[in-house]
Amino acid sequence: MAEFRIILMGDFNARTASLTAYPLDPRRISKDKTVSTRGRWLCRTLADNDLALVNGVAKFGPHSGNYTSFQGTRQTVIDYTAISNSLWPTVTSFTVCPREDGYDHAALSLSIALTVSARITTYTPSRNTKRRDPLPTTTELDKLLVATLEAGKDEEKKSLHLYGPTLITTNPVKVAVHGLCVNPGKTTATAGIGLYWGPRSPRNAAYRLTSPDLTSTHAELAAIANALMIASVDKSLEITTHSKYAVQALTTYASDSAARGWRVTNGKILQQIISTIKTRWAPLHLIHIRNMQQNAHLREARTLALRGISNTPDAPLLNQPNPPQIVNSTPLQVPKISSNLIEIPNELHPDQVPKRTIFPEAHRGRNKLMAITKPSTSHGSTQ
Structure with missing residues (x-):
């Protein structure tokens, strides 16, 4: 069975303080000192799937444990990066980016080094290829x-x-x-x-x-x-x-x-x-x-x-x-x-929308219906 290596990044709405998913995971230091019920559940779930939290890991510097959520004056860490433990040797850096204007969350940046095989291809133009001069645009x-x-x-x-x-x-x-x-x-x-x-x-x-x-x-x-x-x-x-x-x-x-x-x-x-x-x-x-x-x-x-x-x-x-x-x-x-x-396909350009020049007369069906249903006021005489 192939080994899956997972990277999770996003807003988990959980506060974990400096907890680790598993006791042997790298030590974490977070600026958020509160642990919520959802945070404990998150750590258990990560441990069950052989994942570890990256936020606040000491080797990535002090900025890796910065706050990620800003709701008014309240600052918390609820956005995380979690990786499979087999990926630790490939992680080169992690940081919590500075908050940008207009956003209430900070971005997370994770860098990993992967070994990939590249295939180089060359293209040889045909001898029959003709060069086309651009059309004039004078007039x-x-x-x-x-x-x-x-x-x-x-x-x-x-x-x-x-x-x-x-x-x-x-x-x-x-x-x-x-x-x-x-x-x-x-x-x-x-x-x-x-x-x-x-x-x-x-x-x-x-x-x-x-x-x-x-x-x-x-x-x-x-x-x-x-x-x-x-x-x-x-x-x-x-x-x-x-x-x-x-x-x-x-x-x-x-x-x-x-x-x-x-x-x-x-x-x-x-x-x-x-x-x-x-x-x-x-x-x-x-x-x-x-x-x-x-x-x-x-x-x-x-x-x-x-x-x-x-x-x-x-x-x-x-x-x-x-x-x-x-x-x-x-x-x-x-x-x-x-x-x-x-x-919408085949929708007309605004300058192509036809404009009505002849308008039909008002509908008179209601007047005809009233004339039919209205009781007659004239009575004929019989001898």
């Missing part, structure tokens, strides 16, 4: 032709061409954005955008935008654009927004809009956002929240947007910082952009 017609040809590629190639490859994935950095507009469509239109990264985060921001063609939808897109400009290109990003249109415009309809040369509603800012996404190395995940009252971070973003309308000076989009050098440039098989919305 608008040339650009439209290139965009049309690109639109005919399969979905994976189209996505890669539109958003660029994913080169790295990390724990996502989360931000909630909101945009709203006062007097939309008028010369006095003013929009405010709010970016909320977490409690007391120095990146929390409120900006004001002024333009005669501003709308709340444009403000939502501007908020997403600013969040992308601020975020690091080498960190996975998760943006929460109240705008379903913004999420679909950047995912479901983006390929079609690009094929149209971005000659669509809000095309200029959509093109700018897609260009920024293409320069990123890490993926982007968009989350649509329909009911803003159910998300505290979105409510904070709305508060910042309201502040942006009234108090904050006008602010243009931030300049994208120069990205650092990346060591490994091999693309990953990870989508560059995703969302929590379910895509």
Whole structure:
């Protein structure tokens, strides 16, 4: 029977203090001094399956026993890493990462050294391979032709061409954005955008935008654009927004809009956002929240947007910082952009939705029914 080697990492909601699953396990030192009933049960379960806790093991340094959960002023250790005892020789390091803004749990980092066999393959191009020169993009017609040809590629190639490859994935950095507009469509239109990264985060921001063609939808897109400009290109990003249109415009309809040369509603800012996404190395995940009252971070973003309308000076989009050098440039098989919305196939682009010009007359069936059932007031005479 093959030997299974197991690694468990996650929130076990159990407090074990400095207990070990088995007396012969490596000694642990934890900052949490409380042992709960669930913690004792966890230790027994791990011992029954020949597993041991890694948190707080002395050889990994003092930070390995740090707190992992932060609920207000209460700090506890309830997130653990447990491994099979046969894996101890392969573990090189373990640490509890510093808490990041907006999170109530700290990440756990475990490094192991494995011996793997690599097979090197070489590719020799065929002599018949012809080099294809790129198509010209001098005129608008040339650009439209290139965009049309690109639109005919399969979905994976189209996505890669539109958003660029994913080169790295990390724990996502989360931000909630909101945009709203006062007097939309008028010369006095003013929009405010709010970016909320977490409690007391120095990146929390409120900006004001002024333009005669501003709308709340444009403000939502501007908020997403600013969040992308601020975020690091080498960190996975998760943006929460109240705008379903913004999420679909950047995912479901983006390929079609690009094929149209971005000659669509809000095309200029959509093109700018897609260009920024293409320069990123890490993926982007968009989350649509329909009911803003159910998300505290979105409510904070709305508060910042309201502040942006009234108090904050006008602010243009931030300049994208120069990205650092990346060591490994091999693309990953990870989508560059995703969302929590379910895509509906064959759904029309917003600019293709037909608009009714002729409306039928009001239904008069009720009047006819009343005329039939109403008793007659005239009576005939008989002789």
